[in-house]
Amino acid sequence: MTYFLYKLISPRTTFPQDITSMEMKIMQEHVVYWKELTDKKIVLLFGPVADPKGTYGLAIVEAANEGIVNEYGIHDPAIEADVGFKFEIYPMPQVILRD
Numbered sequence: 001m002t003y004f005l006y007k008l009i010s011p012r013t014t015f016p017q018d019i020t021s022m023e024m025k026i027m028q029e030h031v032v033y034w035k036e037l038t039d040k041k042i043v044l045l046f047g048p049v050a051d052p053k054g055t056y057g058l059a060i061v062e063a064a065n066e067g068i069v070n071e072y073g074i075h076d077p078a079i080e081a082d083v084g085f086k087f088e089i090y091p092m093p094q095v096i097l098r099d
Contacts, residue, residue: 011084
């Protein structure tokens with residue numbers, strides 16, 4: 001298996017400080033979606049990254065290829081909502097995992 005970094009990019013740099021009620025609902029669905037993938041042992045970890053330049057979401061995904069990870073991204077409720085979220089995927093050619 002190969003590992004990939006999935007990065008969810010917020011619609012604006014002030015997110016989540018100025019999150020709307022609609023966006024809050026989308027984020028709740030987003031968390032449920034990624035939690036299910038984590039429970040299935042597809043995702044090793046996920047969560048927000050408090051980057052001073054703008055918060056973003058991060059997941060480390062185990063998959064046979066990038067196309068599978070792209071499908072997970074396409075079906076992310078934050079992406080499906082079509083309210084300005086984007087995602088990027090980066091392969092991790094070598095990883096060291098702790099026992």
